[in-house]
Amino acid sequence: MSIAAGTDLGRALCIITGASRGFGQAAARHLSQRVSPGSAFVLAARSGNDLRSVRTELQQEDAGLLVECVEADLAHAEAQARVIAAAKRCFSADMDHVILVNNAASLGDVSRYTRDFTNMAEVDSYLSLNVSSCLCLTASTLEAFPQRPGLRRTVVNVSSLCALQPFPSWVLYCTGKAARDMMFRVLAEEEPDVRVLNYSPGPMDTDIYVSAKSRTADPNVRRSFTAMWDQGQVLTCDESCTKLMKLLLDDSYVSGAHVDVYDV
Numbered sequence: 001m002s003i004a005a006g007t008d009l010g011r012a013l014c015i016i017t018g019a020s021r022g023f024g025q026a027a028a029r030h031l032s033q034r035v036s037p038g039s040a041f042v043l044a045a046r047s048g049n050d051l052r053s054v055r056t057e058l059q060q061e062d063a064g065l066l067v068e069c070v071e072a073d074l075a076h077a078e079a080q081a082r083v084i085a086a087a088k089r090c091f092s093a094d095m096d097h098v099i100l101v102n103n104a105a106s107l108g109d110v111s112r113y114t115r116d117f118t119n120m121a122e123v124d125s126y127l128s129l130n131v132s133s134c135l136c137l138t139a140s141t142l143e144a145f146p147q148r149p150g151l152r153r154t155v156v157n158v159s160s161l162c163a164l165q166p167f168p169s170w171v172l173y174c175t176g177k178a179a180r181d182m183m184f185r186v187l188a189e190e191e192p193d194v195r196v197l198n199y200s201p202g203p204m205d206t207d208i209y210v211s212a213k214s215r216t217a218d219p220n221v222r223r224s225f226t227a228m229w230d231q232g233q234v235l236t237c238d239e240s241c242t243k244l245m246k247l248l249l250d251d252s253y254v255s256g257a258h259v260d261v262y263d264v
Contacts, residue, residue: 007034007249008034008035008036009031009034009035009036009097009099009248009249010035010036010039010095010096010097010152011035011036011037011038011039011094011095011096011097012031012035012036012039012040012095012096012097012098012099013039013040013041013042013087013090013091013095013097013098013099013145014028014031014032014035014039014040014041014042014099014101015041015042015044015083015087015098015099015100015101015141016028016031016041016042016043016044016101016103017044017045017074017083017101017102017103017104017137018044018045018103018104018105018158019043019044019045019051019054019103020043020045020046020047020050020051020053020054021045021047021050021206021207022204022206022207022208022237023103023158023201023204023206023237023240023241024043024045024101024103024104025050025054025237026237026238026240026241027101027103027241027244028041028043028054028058029054029057029058029061029241030238030241030242030244030245031099031101031245032058032061032062032065033061034245034248034249035097037062037064038092038094038095039065039066039095040065040066040067040068040090040091040092040095041058041065041066041067041068041090042068042070042083042086042087042090043055043067043068043069043070044069044070044072044074044079044083044104045071045072045104046071046072046073047071048069048071051069051070051071052069054067054069055067055069066090068086068089068090070082070083070086073129074104074129074133074137075125075128075129075132075133077136080133080136080137080140081140083137084137084140084141084144087141087144087145088144091145095151096150096151096152097151097152097153097154098141098145098151098152098153098154099154099156099248100137100138100141100154100155100156101156101158102134102137102138102155102156102157102158102180103158104129104133104134105129105130105158105176105177105208106126106129106130106208107172107173107208107211107212107215108126108130108170108172108173108176109122109172109215110169110170110172110173110211110212110215110216110217111169111215111216111217112169112217113168113169113171113217113218114171117171117172123172126172126176127175127176127179130172130176130180131176131179131180131183134157134180134183135183138155138183138184138187141155142155142191142194147193152195153193153194153195154194154195154196154197154248155184155187155194155195155196155197156197156199156244156248157180157181157183157184157196157197157198157199158199158201159177159180159181159198159199159200159201159258160173160177160200160201161200161202161260162174162177162178163177163178163180163181163198163200163258164178164181164258167218167221168217168218168220168221169216169217169218169221170216170218170221180198181198181258184196184197184198184256185198185256187256188255188256189256192255194255195251195255196255196256197247197248197253197255197256197257197259198256198257198258198259199244199247199259199261200258200259200260200261201235201237201240201241201243201244201261202235202240202260202261202262203225203228203233203234203235204234204235204236204237204240205234205235205236205237206237209225209229209234212225213225213226213229235261240261243261243264244261246264247259247264
């Protein structure tokens, strides 16, 4: 695989969560086209069959690319440990870039309003996957691959407009995305050598968007999502990933910043 000058993210270890479909799958494909030979990918998601399909797709483009799949529910500590173990197996001393894409997330129950969430276990379960696991996996990755001369480290949080604006009946999703944005803003302050990006990929034709159109309790939010779909204003995952690659390659964003796809 040849890479034109100015489009190279280096010989990288790329760890991508939620990589089996949608934006995570597209991110894996786009990153594989922007890394140097000798790179490796660790793809994590709950669907092993879909992950293996992504691995096949990547290796059809580059037969020498090392791709390891980790079928895992990242809400569990054991699953995170397996992701880190796989990353350590794939890493080699001549790699010069570690890239973590925190994409795994769930929409949560958008058929109810804030006043309806009285079950603490339900809320805890949502936050475990969408916030706690993201923090712990990021921390474990930085611990496994500490700062050293010649090694770049980049952490991408797949964010949302919901991190900044309230969407009625989306209390779980908005809370999780806002918490993650702040988490990575703090990380950027604490670790100036780590490049940190909160990337909002925009409305995309994913399972989450389809669910949002049909399940959202708030009629105004539901009409807005339906109108965007009907008017062709929903992006493809490839369109959004193209913008993410530009951000990563230009590397001029402020570390920790929230950058929207429409601002790129």
